[in-house]
Structures are given as C-alpha cells and as structure tokens.
Amino acid sequence: MIPRFLIIGQGLAGTALAWSLHQCGVGFLIVDRDEELTSSKVAAGLVTPITGMRLNLNWRYDTLYPEAIYFYRGIEQRLQARFYHEVPIIRLLRDEKAAALWEKRRMQPEVQPYLCKVEGPLVDDAVFDNPQGGFQQQHSGWLDTAAFLKASRDYFEKLGCWQAGEVSWQDLELKDGGVCWQGTFYTSALFCTGWEAARHPWFDWVPFRSARGTVLNVEADTGGESRIINRGCWLLPRADGSLRVGPTYELDFEDPHVPSPVALAGLEQKLRALLKRDFLVKGSQTGVRPIIQGHQALIGRHPARPQIGFMNGLGSKGVLRAPWVARQLVAHLLEGAEIEAGLDLAGN
Template sequence: MNSRFLIIGQGLAGTALAWRLHQRGVAFCVVDRDEERTSSKVAAGLVTPITGMRLNLNWRYGELYPEALAFYQGLEVRLHQRFYHEVPIVRLLRDEKAAALWEKRRLQPEVQPYLRPLQTPLVDPAFFANPHGGFEQRHSGWLDSAAFLKASRDFFQSMGAWQSGEVSPESLTLLDSGLSWNDQFFSTAIFCTGWEAALHPWFNWVPFRSARGTVLNLRADTGHERRIINRGCWLLPRPDGSLRAGPTYELDFDLPHEPSPLALAALDQKLRSLLVQDFAITGTQTGVRPIIQGHQALIGRHPGRPQVAFMNGLGSKGVLRAPWVARQLVDHLLDAAPIESGLDLAGNV
C-alpha cells in the first residue's frame, strides 16, 4: 500500500480516522491548527443509550457502542492513560408528559438491555429535585475528549505524523494521481474540519445546521453522587471532584466561542431547578457542534474532486459515532467498500 493520507483537522473525527488508518498500517499526516478551544475539546463526551425529548434509543446504539468501547479501551492500553469512564447516567423526567411517555417507552424490548434496576430514591433528595421520577441507564459513560485528543496528538507527533498548520484550498495542488501540499505528495486529503467546512468553497453545498454550545465548570455540593445526572441539562462529576454542566444549544450565532447571555441564563435556570443546593460557576467553555441536516454524518470522496475526501457532521454524538464512521470511511478509501446512502457525501449533491 503506497497511499499516504493528509488528514486536515484533529478533532474527534480526524483523530478517529488517523487511528483507523494506523490500525491498517497506512501512512498519514495530521495537520491541525492546535487551537485551545474547539468543539471536540470542549465537549463533555457523553455516551448515552436513551436520548432526546422522545426518550428514544440512540441511533444504532447496539452496533456503535460496543465498537466505540473497544476502540477507546484499546487505545487506553496502548497509550497507558484512561480516557473512557463507563458510569451510569440517571435521566430524571422533566414533567408529567415525559413521565407518561416513559411509562410506554420503558416497556419496549429494545430499551430493556440499557436499564438498571430502579432504586428508591433514584437520587438523594438533599441534593437533587426529582418531582417526576426517572430511570438509570447502563452501558453509558463519558470520554475525557480533551485528554484523548492530546494523548493521540502526542503519539502521532512522536511518529512524525502530526504537525501544526492550516490547509487552505489554495495550498493544495490537485494532480491526476493525488495532490501535493507543502512539497509533500498525498493520495488523498481528508477534510475533518467540523462546522467550518460550511465556509469552505468545496463544501459550502453541504446542508450544515451547526449549533453553538457552552459547558460550565461548577462548584457545588452533590453529596457522594458519581453518576451523570440529566434533567433538562446534564451534570457530570469528574474523577478530580470537579463538576461540568451543560449544554446550551444555539442555532443562530456570530462568534463561535462567545455564548449569548440569554443561553447562559436559560442553562442557569435549568441547573437551579435540578440542584437543591446553591452552586458557583467557575468557568465556561464554548464550541460549535458540526451538525448536517438529515444525516448522522457524511463521509466519502468529493463528487467533483476525487483526490479530496470528507468526514463531518458527528454532532453531539461524536464520541459514540466517530470510531464506527471512521472505519466505514477507511474501508471505502482502501477497499472501495460502498458507503451507506445516508452517509455518502457524493449522494447528497
């Protein structure tokens, strides 16, 4: 195999893609701007089976979760560092309507494997308000995505396969058999640039509907709670004793790293309805989730420029989806394996 791939962007998508290529023994170079604040670094990295207002089972969870778990745990062994924390997620129901919906949903066979036996009380009433009940999920957890990205970057850099920089369309020279960048030849350049791909002249036709989100760092008394608690917003206890909470969800925004006061006020109100004790906000982190309307992700070669490929649109489910989606793309690029119609970039022109 003489292929060498240029991976542009080292968020969750680019990192998973690089590892999948490395597992296949294929050469690559990751080029990343190495910014302090990106959506992948800001993300809480939650992995939850039952999700959304409709309390549905997450898309293809039975297939994606085992692959994601094996992927991250395998890399923990290789990199001698822990990233993935398998912990229960407690979903507290928001109102009577949600409680009535759950009474029907919980009986469905597909959700049964992901429910833990209901305990009473579900949460400690001295710390959490729970007027409408809820349930506890298993086969769930969170990825310390910032630590995972840094450890991966350090590994790639140690093998001469990572560098800081920016790749613009003007800096790429497309050739019949590949392309060149910075006096280096590559068989394919793969853009994993998140929401900013919507601004790229080669991808501005992709139906992005990205959302800005803010995560808070908190100081609060939650007793001995070590599970993730979710009602209207989530609260994540970290191993060092700190707390994170979020997110906001803003579809209309100008600045990618500046949350609106209204969004922060709404999140503050949700936290006050969840937490019995008072809390203090010690910091905020904001990024933009790359969301593509009508798709769980899009991958594949550019329909007019086969030397260029694309992996994007993982949204808030990036930790869960990235290993599976990256493998699908690598199998396509190396083995000409077909891409599912709903994921195929070329099929959405």
C-alpha cells in the same frame, strides 16, 4: 512509513480517522491548527443509550456502542492511559407528559438491555429535584475528550505524523490519483474540519446547521454523587471533584467562542431547577457542534474532486459515532467499499 493521506483537522473525527488508518498500517500526516478551544475539546463526551425529548434509543446504539468501547479501550491499552469512563446516567423526567411517554417506552424490548434497576431512591431528594421520577441507564459513560485528543496528538507527533499548521485549499494541487501539498504527494486530502467546512468553497453546498454550545465548570455539593444526572441539562461529576454542566444550544451565532448572556442564563436556570443546593460557576467553555441536516454524519469523496475526502457532521454524538464512521470511511478509501446512501457525501 510513507504518508498516503493528508488529514486536515484533529478533532474527534480526524483523530478517529487517524487511528483507523494507523491500525491498518497506512501512513498519514495530520495537520491541525492546535487551537486551545474547539468543539471536540469542549465536548462533555457523553455516551448515552436513551436520548432526546422523545426518549428514543440512540441511533444504532447496539452496533456503535460495542465498537466505540473496543476502539477506546484499545487506544487506552496502547497509550497506557484512561480516557473512557463507564458511568451510569440518571435521566429524570421533566413533566407528566414525559412520564407518560416513558411508561410506554420502557416496555419496548430494544430499551430493556440499557436499563438498570436501582435499590432505594433513584437520587438523593435533598440534593436533586425529582417530582416525576426517572430511570438509570447502563452501558453509558463519558470520554475525556480533551485528554484523549492530547494523548493522541502526542503519540502521532512522536511518530512524525502530526504537525501544527493550516492547510488552505488554494495550496492543494489536485493531480490525477492524488493531491500535492508543500511538495509532498498524498493519495487523498481528508477534510475533518468540523463546522467551518460550511465556509469552504468545496463544501458550501453541504446542509450544515451547526449549533454553538457552552459547558459550565461548576462548584457545588452534590452529596458525593458520582453518576451523570440529566433533566433539562446534564451534570457530570469528574474524578477530580469538579462538575461540568451543559449544554446550551444556539443555532444563530457569530463568534464561535462567546456564548450569549441569554443562553448562559438559561443554562443556569435549568441547573437551579435540577439542583436544590447552591452552586458557583467557576468558568465556561464554548464551541460549535458540526451538525448536518438530515444526516447522522457525512463521509466519502467529493463528487467532483475524488482526491478530496470528507468526514464531518458527528454533532453531539461524536464520541459514540466517530469510531464506526471512521472505519466505514477507511474501508471506502482502502478497499472501495460502498458507503450507505445516508452517509455518502457524493450522494447527498
């Protein structure tokens, strides 16, 4: 298959874009630096309907969630592997203010389909501190992002459309109707490089406000709890018995892979407030979430360089948003479909 698109970066954005093009029968080449730790590989991959301090329904969840499930299940079937795990998420309320807010929020019709009644205690009070109560969410879960990215990489590499490397903007020769890189012509070069795009001279005007985040690998006795528990921090039990806890949120940082001691101490303090039992921190992983102020994501063509495409800013909701956002971008690239104003790079 002749590659028509050069995809730069194979995080969640680049991978979703590659699969969307592949499903359309369109050729591409992914070039990725193949780093051990990236934000997509570190991410817990949580998919949750009700989110944030305001306990709001996640942006366009009724549209994004079914599409995401269809997308990941289709890839699982193709690769004969399992990446997405549908698991209930327990949200425990922080304080009386949150409890009062939830009394109003839970009655809203749009929230009802995502609530699941629990018979008996919501959580084991001998394991989790739960003075204000909470609720259980359904149509939720998590994606094993590291496994998904690796399996996708292996699949695309066997097809000859993945290679390790780095694409420098200086090495891209812009031509009428496309771009040339290392002697090969492509219809477009599509940048899916996450937070580092803020340092790129072609995208330094994009209002990035990315945040460094750390996830802990923890050992603890949680009484056999298999659901995701969230209050102040989230605790994710994995099938192999390990636990992940996160995240931190650091807006000011220098090294993308070294968290501050203050942030780590704060995360451990939140875990102690949630978990009544002792725990042991076995390690941690750190990455930078690509966040663009005022946007759920940005996609499209560069306003001054139409040969250059962009998909970025998925933030902490990348697993949920990536399939839908990638489909929008592919429709724009292949069919000229209009991108809505809040997502269009050229209109930002």
